[in-house]
Amino acid sequence: DAKTTQPPSMDCAEGRAANLPCNHSTISGNEYVYWYRQIHSQGPQYIIHGLKNNETNEMASLIITEDRKSSTLILPHATLRDTAVYYCIVRAGIGNEKLTFGTGTRLTIIP
Amino acid sequence: DTEVTQTPKHLVMGMTNKKSLKCEQHMGHRAMYWYKQKAKKPPELMFVYSYEKLSINESVPSRFSPECPNSSLLNLHLHALQPEDSALYLCASSQLLAGGLNEQFFGPGTRLTVL
Numbered sequence: 001d002a003k004t005t006q007p008p009s010m011d012c013a014e015g016r017a018a019n020l021p022c023n024h025s026t027i028s029g030n031e032y033v034y035w036y037r038q039i040h041s042q043g044p045q046y047i048i049h050g051l052k053n054n055e056t057n058e059m060a061s062l063i064i065t066e067d068r069k070s071s072t073l074i075l076p077h078a079t080l081r082d083t084a085v086y087y088c089i090v091r092a093g094i095g096n097e098k099l100t101f102g103t104g105t106r107l108t109i110i111p
Numbered sequence: 112d113t114e115v116t117q118t119p120k121h122l123v124m125g126m127t128n129k130k131s132l133k134c135e136q137h138m139g140h141r142a143m144y145w146y147k148q149k150a151k152k153p154p155e156l157m158f159v160y161s162y163e164k165l166s167i168n169e170s171v172p173s174r175f176s177p178e179c180p181n182s183s184l185l186n187l188h189l190h191a192l193q194p195e196d197s198a199l200y201l202c203a204s205s206q207l208l209a210g211g212l213n214e215q216f217f218g219p220g221t222r223l224t225v226l
Contacts, residue, residue: 041220042220043115043201043203043217043218043219043220044154044203044217045217046214046215046216049214097159097161097166097167097205097207097213098156098159099156100156101154103153104153
């Protein structure tokens with residue numbers, strides 16, 4: 001699976017949109033971008049995934065650049081409960097059950 | 112029920128002890144996973160079971176012995192552990208759909224301390 005690069009930490013004001021970048025310049029055509037988060041002392045939680053189109057669900061939006069070398073996770077109205085480590089993972093689809101976590105971004109929501 | 116449960120929440124054991132971690136899910140998932148997470152590090156995959164058969168072993172030392180007695184249960188048997196094995200042990204499960212894009216559901220983990 002391709003490697004990802006994320007900033008180690010970010011702050012965001014409560015109520016504002018949190019934009020978390022991820023670089024995956026070596027991604028190949030059959031690899032998807034996944035985002036998970038881990039709130040302190042809990043197990044990781046799936047957020048969203050995408051291949052090349054932008055995706056949105058009830059938790060977040062995922063914007064993938066046209067060349068697929070980078071993506072941004074957007075939490076539209078951050079709350080204190082969104083304080084967590086966010087992991088961007090690139091993963092092949094079919095027949096691959098492995099999740100390889102990188103170092104992630106520690107997002108702190110500021111009241 | 113969309114929950115993965117793990118017991119115990121905390122475990123302290125000596126290097127000569129034998130203990131087991133348990134994981135259970137009732138979502139009908141046919142893949143189950145063990146991850147190890149050291150403090151301030153990301154989770155690292157240890158084992159994957161697909162349809163109750165071991166499909167991935169990430170070169171884990173034999174003092175960790177996984178077992179999948181049925182499609183809902185996953186155990187991790189521990190024997191002769193070292194202090195450096197102290198970590199959070201996470202269990203996860205997922206479907207095994209044809210597309211392969213299967214979201215993993217994680218339990219809260221067992222925090223293990225080896226003295």
